Amino acid sequence: MYAPPVQHLITELSKLPGVGGRTAQRLAFHLLRASEEDALALADAIREVKERIGLCEICFNLADGPTCRICADERRDFELICVVEEPSDVISIERTHEFRGRYHVLGGALSPIDGIDPEDLKIAELYERVRGGDVREVVIATNPTTTGEATALHIADGIRSIAPEISVTRLASGLPVGADLEYADELTLGRALAGRRAV
Ligand SMILES: [Zn+2]
Numbered sequence: 001m002y003a004p005p006v007q008h009l010i011t012e013l014s015k016l017p018g019v020g021g022r023t024a025q026r027l028a029f030h031l032l033r034a035s036e037e038d039a040l041a042l043a044d045a046i047r048e049v050k051e052r053i054g055l056c057e058i059c060f061n062l063a064d065g066p067t068c069r070i071c072a073d074e075r076r077d078f079e080l081i082c083v084v085e086e087p088s089d090v091i092s093i094e095r096t097h098e099f100r101g102r103y104h105v106l107g108g109a110l111s112p113i114d115g116i117d118p119e120d121l122k123i124a125e126l127y128e129r130v131r132g133g134d135v136r137e138v139v140i141a142t143n144p145t146t147t148g149e150a151t152a153l154h155i156a157d158g159i160r161s162i163a164p165e166i167s168v169t170r171l172a173s174g175l176p177v178g179a180d181l182e183y184a185d186e187l188t189l190g191r192a193l194a195g196r197r198a199v
Contacts, residue, residue: 079136096190
């Protein structure tokens, strides 16, 4: 129906989350109408993030150098680590201004049914940081979903067995159950952080 380059663009756009075939078609026609400058600016922005953004070698947050801005910030509390599933969760928690420690981004949650096992996440790397000695508390801020809760329990058990002196806490209840952290409003998430409890 379309010239092959147009079909190619529609196919690629429809791979984006939340973009169905119809939206992909609308976006493709928008890009065809846009100035060459605007359309290529989008292509360049995509290329630039893929070339320049990697993972922080300490916490696995997104970074444009060896470490992310948070790990590079000397004013952050090194003894406090907040464990989250995705880099977008770091943004959610930063917005609350309730957390002054550093993060550890797992890269997902345990889900045996989807084939996501502990070795698929940055769990061994978390234990390595904890073994390093300076950590006082690990706040587990995985999502309040089935997989997030299973991940929290797994990590809490793991830390208890390698470093029982470290306090392990979980966000207080009050977060919408079954939803991702990124959908929680700042006030609710801030309260959940302030009211975190030992697990
Ligand atoms: Zn980092």
